[in-house]
Amino acid sequence: MIDISPGALLSFASGIIFSGFVVLTLAGAMVAALSRHMVRSVCGLALSSVGLAGLYYFLASPFLALMQILIYVGAVCVVIMFALMLSEPHERRRTRRYETIVSTVGLLIAGLFLAAFIILIVRTSWLPSSVQSNHGTVQDLGRALLAQYGFAFELISVVLLLAILGALVVARSGRSPDS
Amino acid sequence: MNWMTWCDSLQAYLIVGAVLFAIGLLGFFRHRNLVGMLISGELVLAGASLNFMAFNRFVAPDPVSGQAFTLFIMAIAAAEAAVVLSIMIAVYRNYRSIETRDLNELEG
Numbered sequence: 001m002i003d004i005s006p007g008a009l010l011s012f013a014s015g016i017i018f019s020g021f022v023v024l025t026l027a028g029a030m031v032a033a034l035s036r037h038m039v040r041s042v043c044g045l046a047l048s049s050v051g052l053a054g055l056y057y058f059l060a061s062p063f064l065a066l067m068q069i070l071i072y073v074g075a076v077c078v079v080i081m082f083a084l085m086l087s088e089p090h091e092r093r094r095t096r097r098y099e100t101i102v103s104t105v106g107l108l109i110a111g112l113f114l115a116a117f118i119i120l121i122v123r124t125s126w127l128p129s130s131v132q133s134n135h136g137t138v139q140d141l142g143r144a145l146l147a148q149y150g151f152a153f154e155l156i157s158v159v160l161l162l163a164i165l166g167a168l169v170v171a172r173s174g175r176s177p178d179s
Numbered sequence: 180m181n182w183m184t185w186c187d188s189l190q191a192y193l194i195v196g197a198v199l200f201a202i203g204l205l206g207f208f209r210h211r212n213l214v215g216m217l218i219s220g221e222l223v224l225a226g227a228s229l230n231f232m233a234f235n236r237f238v239a240p241d242p243v244s245g246q247a248f249t250l251f252i253m254a255i256a257a258a259e260a261a262v263v264l265s266i267m268i269a270v271y272r273n274y275r276s277i278e279t280r281d282l283n284e285l286e287g
Contacts, residue, residue: 018186022195029199029222033206041210041218048199052225055195058187059236061246071253076221076260083264084214087271106208110201117197126189129240136235136242144243145250152247156254163258167265 018058025051038084046077063138192233199226213267213277221256228252 028051031044049072056065134140145153185191203222210216228249235245271277 015186022191025195026198026202029202029206029225032218032222033202033209038212038214041215045218045221048222048225052229055192055229056232056249059192059232061232061236064232064246064249067250067253071257072221076257079260079264080214080218083267086268087214087277102208106205109208110205113204114197114201117200118194121190121193121197126238129238131240133241134243136246140243141246144247148243149247149251152251156251160254160258163261167261170262171265171268173269 014058017054021051021054021058023051024048025055027051039081042077042080042084045080046073049073049077060136063141189233189237192236193230196226196229196233199223199229211279213263213270213279216279217260217263217267221260224252224256 025048028044028046028048032041032048033044035041035044049068052072053065053068056062056068200223203219203224203226206219206222207216210219231245231248231252235242235249239245267277270282274281276282
């Protein structure tokens with residue numbers, strides 16, 4: 001017996017969309033981690049970020065979804081692509097033996113961590129909080145950023161400023177001033 | 180518990196975050212140049228932020244704290260990417276390569 005009430009259809013559609021975002025996130029991450037061409041890796045990171053933004057939307061936080069796309073797809077991926085074009089990394093083939101050893105060790109360690117995490121996640125009984133002090137809307141977030149987390153917020157701005165200055169200094173060093 | 184309700188549970192998001200972390204770790208081992216390692220690091224950070232967001236939605240008493248933390252993670256990741264990429268360009272200027280195998284002057 002198939003339930004075709006609007007509520008059930010809506011929940012079915014949202015399940016499909018959620019799975020699509022999960023697949024997008026993980027497939028993009030796989031491309032980023034496994035591809036030998038760096039340009040494909042960056043594109044995989046962008047795909048993965050879009051999927052992650054969808055998951056943030058499902059977690060009732062459209063603001064963070066927007067920020068994820070703006071910062072990761074719009075800034076980080078573009079900057080990585082620029083650095084890629086300036087430094088043209090060409091992955092040379094190593095010996096087959098070395099390749100297999102590194103891949104096996106990496107797979108083993110990653111699988112170990114994954115298994116440990118999944119066992120931990122499934123076996124713990126997570127208790128939902130009984131009260132929530134607000135609804136986590138953008139207004140609440142803005143108020144908290146300027147009141148509760150004001151100091152961290154200011155520190156982050158200083159860190160960003162220093163990172164920009166540092167990046168300029170490091171990237172310019174070694175160049176003659178007249179060139 | 181059927182599949183639809185399981186999709187909207189804390190465990191589903193945590194498992195996706197754990198898989199992202201594991202993929203990032205694997206990429207860290209497989210890539211042999213600095214750009215690839217930076218990208219893998221970003222994947223690990225993405226897994227961590229997804230965990231924060233999931234806990235924020237389902238178990239946190241204050242549903243703003245996780246969002247603020249994720250915003251801070253994004254800002255730190257952007258700053259880190261800028262600095263790492265400028266270092267990469269400086270390294271490339273000196274060594275004509277950003278492969279980890281060629282950067283071995285500190286080896287004993």
